[in-house]
Every structure is written in C-alpha cells, then in structure tokens.
Amino acid sequence: MVSTEAATAVMKRPYEVEDGLVRLRAGRCPACNAVYCPARLVCDGCGHRGLEEILLAPRGKIYTFTTVHQSTPEFQTPYHLCYVDFDEQVRVMLPAAGEERPRIGEDVEIVLGTGPRLVGTEPEEGPHALMVAGSATGRGEEDV
Amino acid sequence: MVSTEAATAVMKRPYEVEDGLVRLRAGRCPACNAVYCPARLVCDGCGHRGLEEILLAPRGKIYTFTTVHQSTPEFQTPYHLCYVDFDEQVRVMLPAAGEERPRIGEDVEIVLGTGPRLVGTEPEEGPHALMVAGSATGRGEEDV
Amino acid sequence: MSDVYVVGAGMTPFGKHPDKTAAELGAAAVLEALDDAGVSLGDIEAAWVGSVFQGMAMGQRALGEGGISGIPITNVENACSSGSTAIWGAAMSIKAGAYDVVLALGVEHLTGAFRGAFTPDESDVEAQRGLTMPAVYAMRAQRHFAQYGTTSEQLAAISAKNKRNAVANPLAQFKKPVSVDEVLASRMIADPLHLQECAPVSDGAAAVVLASRRKRAALGGSRAVRLAASALKSGRAEVGLKDMTVEDLTWRAAEEAYERSGIGPSDIRFAEVHDCFSIAEALRVEGLGLFPHGEYPARVVKGEADLDGRLPVNGSGGLLGKGHPLGATGVAQVVEVVRQLRGEAGPRQIPGARVGLAHCRGGKAQGVEGTACTVNILTV
Amino acid sequence: MSDVYVVGAGMTPFGKHPDKTAAELGAAAVLEALDDAGVSLGDIEAAWVGSVFQGMAMGQRALGEGGISGIPITNVENACSSGSTAIWGAAMSIKAGAYDVVLALGVEHLTGAFRGAFTPDESDVEAQRGLTMPAVYAMRAQRHFAQYGTTSEQLAAISAKNKRNAVANPLAQFKKPVSVDEVLASRMIADPLHLQECAPVSDGAAAVVLASRRKRAALGGSRAVRLAASALKSGRAEVGLKDMTVEDLTWRAAEEAYERSGIGPSDIRFAEVHDCFSIAEALRVEGLGLFPHGEYPARVVKGEADLDGRLPVNGSGGLLGKGHPLGATGVAQVVEVVRQLRGEAGPRQIPGARVGLAHCRGGKAQGVEGTACTVNILTV
C-alpha cells in the first residue's frame, strides 16, 4: 500500500487558522508543483506519489458564482456558492457569507461561518463551515 | 408498450380471501402453463406475452425452512421462513407463523398474520402479512 | 473490429409512471426493441443495463420481467451517461466477436425516489458544502454571460426550442410549448437558471438491439442503422485554473468518435445532446465543435438549431422537453437518432437526416471535470 | 479474439479501514497492480470498476485519487460478482482489439455503511417479507442436510479450514484459527448457519492489470498469467420446483469457461470459490463439477480441500477468512490465483499450481436463481 499521509490529511480539519486568517489545507506535487484541494494520493499530471501538504493563501478571487434557491433537504436556501481562484493556481468551491450577491473578480477572504447546512446535518469536515466573504462588499466576519 | 395488466396485478393486494382461505395471486402462461408468483409481463420459458391471473391453492408443502436470528432493522427476530411448494408447480417464500420450527415436507396453509416486520415498516403489499401455518404442528390462526 | 448496427429500438413514454416499477418499464422498452428488430427473446446473447438510483441487479429484474434470463448481464453506472455507457459496452462485445446480437437498456424510475436537487455523490466535499448540479451549471452560465455576453433571454430560447420540439414527440414528458417569457417567469433554481431551464424528474426506459454485420444481413436489415463510432471518456483531473465554458470532456469523446468514424463535425446533420440545463446545450454543441465557441445561445435565437435550421439540436425535445430518466437518457438519444435516420420521426422528421450524433455527459466526481461522456455517431 | 493476460495484481489488506475512504483503498490497490505489472499510470487505456454500495462514480473517484483520469471508465454492479464482472468487461475490450492495457478494480467500503444482514434489493418481494442472504443459504443448507445427510459439524469444518488458511495470508481479515467447536459455539444467524459460517463485513480493494499478447511481450511478461477463459452468466428464471442444492447458474458459467479454455474440471489444480457462507462453498464446488454432488462437506472433513489435499479450495482463506468487501471480492480471488500460479503465495503456496479457477457468484434477484456468476480460469 502507498503512504497514508494524504489519506490522513483528508480526515483532518480541512483548514488551519493562523493569526486570525483561515487557510485551506491542500496538496502540492513536489515534482511538478500542481496543487490539489483537497489533496490526493497521486499527482494526476505527472504520476508522482505523495503530495506535500501546503496551506493556501487566506484570500482568493471569485471566478464564478450562483445563488442556490433549490437544494437538498439538508440545506437552508437561498445561499450563495462561488468558485474561488487562489494564487497557488487552484480553484475551490465554497459558500459565500452574507446576503449580498457575489461578483465575478471580487477579492474574498476565507472565514468560518455557519454555512448553508441545517443544524444536525453536519458533513464529515467538522462543525465550522468554510465560507468566503468580501470585505469590500460589506460581507465579513460580522455577517457570518 | 405491452399490456399493463400484469403491472397492475403487481400493485394489487397479492392474495384473495375466499371462504376464509387465503390464496396467492399468480400468473400462468396460457401457452406453456408455467406459473410465476408474483406474475411477470412475459413468460421466461416460451416468451409468451401476458400471463393469465390465477389464484394458487390455499395450501402447500414446506420445501425448506430456516429460523432467522439476525435480519435488517425492519424485522423482529427470531422468525421462521419457508419455501413452500404449491401443486401449481411454483415455489413461494413466506414467513411461518407461530414459534414452532417448521419441518421439511410439512403441509401448511396460508394465513394472514402480523409477520416479522416491525410496526411502521410495512412493505408495499399492504397491512396484512402473508404467512404459512401448519395446523398439524399447532401453528394456526390462533397463533398469528 | 467488426461493424456494429442498431437493428432495433424501443422506448416507453417518459414522464411520471407511479403505477409501474422500473423493471416493468425496462421490460416494455426491451420488448418493443426486440419487435422492432424482428428478433426473439432467445436471440439476445448478452445485455448491458444502465441505471443510477435503482439499487442492485436492475438489469436482471427488468430482463426477468421481460422474459430474458440466464444470459450475461452487466449493470453499469456512469451517472447520467449510464445508458450510453451500456451501449458502448454492448458495442464492444460485438467488436470482440463475442456475440452477434446484444441488448443495451437504460432505465430509471425517479418518481418518489428523489427529494430536491440532484447533487454529486454524497461523499464529495463539494456536495457536502452545498453544491448541486443546477448550481454547477448556473456557475458555468455566469461565466458564459461574462465572457460572451450571453443573456438569460438567449438561454431561455434554448428551453423554449426544446419544449416546442417535444410537442411533436408523443413520448415526451412535456406536451405543450413554453415561451421565452414563460421560461423567464418560472421560479429561480440556481441563478441564472429557472425551473423551465432544468430537466425534470422522470421515469422511463429505452432499449436498442445491436447486431454484427453478419446478423444484420441475416435479419434483412434494410432498416438497420450503422453505429459508425461509439466513444466513452471520463473527466480529466481539475488541475490549474481552467475555462469552465470549455468542455474538454465532451471534446475528447467527440474527437475519438470523429477519428474512428471518419465523420467530422461538418458532416453531422443533426444532434441529440445532453441538455440537462439550458446552458448545458450550449456548452455541449460548442464542445462538440458544431457551433463556434461562445456563439450558440445567440444562434439559437436566430433559429439555427431549429428542426428546419442549419443543424437541428434536440429535435426530440431533449432532456428539457422529453424528460430525463437518468439511466434511460443516453439510450433514448440513440433511439431518436435511429428513428430520424430511418425517416420515422413523424412531424419532427429532419429532411435528409443521414448522419446523426448523440452526446451524453453525466455527473461530477470529486476533483475531475465530469463523470463520463459518450459520443455516438450513427449513419445510414 | 486475442489472448488476454494478467500482467499485474494488487490488493489492500481486507478488514476494517474506518480511517480510509473507498477511493483511497481503490487507489492503493491500483498503484500496487501497476507497479507489479511494471506499467505507468499513462499506460492504462481504460478501466472497469466493480462496487455495490459505494454510490455514484466509484471508479472515477478511486482512479482520480490514484492519478488516473480522462480514460474510459465503466462502473459495474452485479451484486457480489461486481468485481469479477469488471474483469470480464475489461477482458472483452482486449479481445475486441480496442485496447492493449486495461485495468479491472473492485472496491468496497462497508464499515459504517451497513446495518444487519445483507438482503436482496429492497424492491424484491422476498426481501420485503423478511428474506436475508444468510436465510437463503440456510434454507439451501437444510435441503443439503435432508438430501445428503450433511451435518452442522461438516459445514463448520469448511469455515475452520478457510479461517486456518487465512492465518497464512497477511492480507486476510481474520488472523487466528477457529476450531469446529468454536464455529458451532458462535451465535446462530440463520439456522443452521452460525456467525462463523458467514462472511464478515469488510473494507478493501483489489486490482488487476490485463494486457494483450502484444503488450505482454513488450513488458517482458515472464510473470504474466494467461486468462484462459472468463465467463459471465446470470441466473435463470425460477420456473417449477427445482432442487435448490443444484447450482445451475454456477454450472452454466463453468461450462462456458471449460469449453472456451479447453480446460475441464479434472484439470483444475486449485480453486477460489465464493464461500459467502460455509454451505455456499459446498454448493459452488459441487456446481463446478470439482467434487461429486452432495459429497463435498464430508470430503472437507477428510482434508481433500486442504492446502495439501487433492484439490485445495480457498487457500487464500476465502470470503470466510480473508473477508468480503463485496465489489472487491471477485478481483481479489483472481489476485490470489495469479499469486499462486506465480509461486508467490508464501506459506500458503500450493505446489505445482499451474491451473487455477476463480468462481464468484452474487446476489439474488426477484424470480431468478441468482444475480450473476463468473468463472475465470487462469494458467501459466
């Protein structure tokens, strides 16, 4: 069997908080620098086995977004979702905090919030929901 | 599309009660006389489409049996199951009423009982569970 | 590898069938396909059966209901491409010379089995964070808007076209036309996609009988359609920051089908594509190389994809108009192409339809662009 | 049709893996099989992936984790024969000349996903009336008792043999021997089958790399094993009053494999068979024609199926000793046969093992004898 490091990483909390900034845990290929979030066992690009764990920047840019009005029974609608691009050249889907509609190109930071999930329907990743908030638009810690 | 008669038959109660006797609904192939319980759209043996509905004899003979001590959460264990052979040359799986262990070769009649299902976990076939009871062994209406 | 022919096709009406089981729907489609092919139950040597949410042994249950048992049966799942993956597998067995007559069935009974929006598998981190399939396509639509100036009215025109086509299809779930205004007035599901831009919850089944050249000849085969190519691909890993309006997965499946068949995009006379959402149809036909990238929604408004347009798309009504019983969809697309190629499509017949393409793309799996995509090219 | 070779094999330990996902287990098995074959990720042209309760897109998730994406992936389900159906499909593609190197993976993560006994699909009338899989085999055991004088002690000896073999298999779930008395002292699950006569709930994955003759030659191939035949059948409809101790389904799959390979029952040196229950092993080997009908349990007591017996059965520990992660089981059986044929089975090596058989039979579908059965015959 291959190393279980990446496997263990998946079970860990998917982020770290440093100096009040929330940073996503990801995996970088030491051979070709491809970044995966979440990490995986093997690099798809070059086949290297075993990625090194990195933390993404605490801020990214909204690539695209939507407002979800119909979802599964676990979620309280409406809620915003975004794909966020990070400087590490990786894209991550995250809910957006606050009521204001996200904008393509908007700079956002990662925050911990309640997320759109209803109480009692927590996913494996833990009690805090990762979200993004754009301070320029009024979305921020106070909204989550 | 083929006739929906057989389809409708599946949704109906899977038995009839005549003169206090419980008779299973089945399908017989008008071309080759093969009997299926429950019925199906097409005869497997000869390919004839559309079986005629028949009612099986109210009594059969136990081909084999077991006592189930572990089941899914919907069922109260232990309970007895049997494969019962009918004169119409068809074998049907049914629970056995009463506490006594069934016997291979035993003559049994079909009765309506509570079945091994827990309250609130009824299958599509309705509120009455089909079971078999062997009057010779003390299993009978009074036990179900 | 020997040629593969579609010698029989059948499908149930798509829609709500609360009084029927999945097995009964599957059996009905199979029997119609067998009759259409002029083969009997005993001629079927093996079967591939696609479904998504039907539990274990769907194929054995459906074929058993229909009087077929004992043969090799493979149940396949590739999200919404399950049925077309069944066709791909069935065709492979004929190319292998293993069988002369095989069956591909797609079946799904979703009525009562489904709550809320369709999502990626629950093991998926994105699904756990709230991602739904409408949301995936809504976010891709927002990019199409931003990059190409596409508008909600243009996307609504795609839905209106397909629902209009469905009216001419007696097997379709939707029976009446819906205007662009009505599409835009329906409730929002995931911004900018309205209810009438999302494929409905449906029950149904579709089946095709495939045969080798030898068996096709024995059958007479004047109505047989040639499966010129069947290609299956899965999504590539999402590495880096890609343009989400580009369908790499669709293009790679199409590329293989074009190469193997010697038939290019400009040869395609009509297409059935996987329009699970209005925007999806645009992404598909642009990914297939049938329309210039970024231009499809505007061209739909001009009528280019209408039944009498330059390249009719989803003349059957598509998923938006005909319905979308997941596992059945990919087979139903091929059934439609076959009927068009035979000239049996009635009021929705496309004149001179001699080369058709069926595209089916399903799902989203963690970290890859999509679960699977098939492209089948058929000719007479 | 061209020859098919197994050029690489890998599997995870079977057992409880609460800290791993199904995708991670699948990826681990795949990587080991690739290393064993000496091929790289990019050499794999297509994959077939068997699982039962793992949701959508299991193959895409497992291969994605392992660094493989974009290729054709077919997820297959045939109850407990899902993994071996994946092998059958993968082999078919090589026979078709479509690919030279393909992958078959079986994977299942049941820990925490399972409550109580395994049953037929919930749509099944028998399941709705209380039928469980242990009950099916218990009822067949009662007939074996009645017809052939088979005893509980004899069935317990089958379990004891397999759990003893498992001790010599570092990948097996059970690590210590269990005596006949201990089997009989374990709690009753379905009369006459005790807990220690039922395969456990397991997590695990197994993978094989299959190659064409051409590719096998390019790889050197001194360790390659030939897949002399791969046969798949489904159960026949239950019509009339049949002898439930007779495995018509197993025999029909075996008959095809014997015919295609030119290898008969008397040529088989050892077998891995689907011993989901103690009685099941008897029904299988009798159905395969490897032991006279009705006599197997008594012969096990005499040691004929031991590692040093006339015809070793389940030298790996079988499902009873090695574990039974449903979708992985059929592939793991072939992995074991490959390792035996290569002489790499360590303390459980069967001397002179040059022809082995793997039998995998799964499920029960409404009105048919069983969901599916595969027989693979491998030789060096």
Ligand SMILES: [Zn+2]
């Ligand atoms: Zn790399």
Ligand SMILES: [Zn+2]
């Ligand atoms: Zn008949």
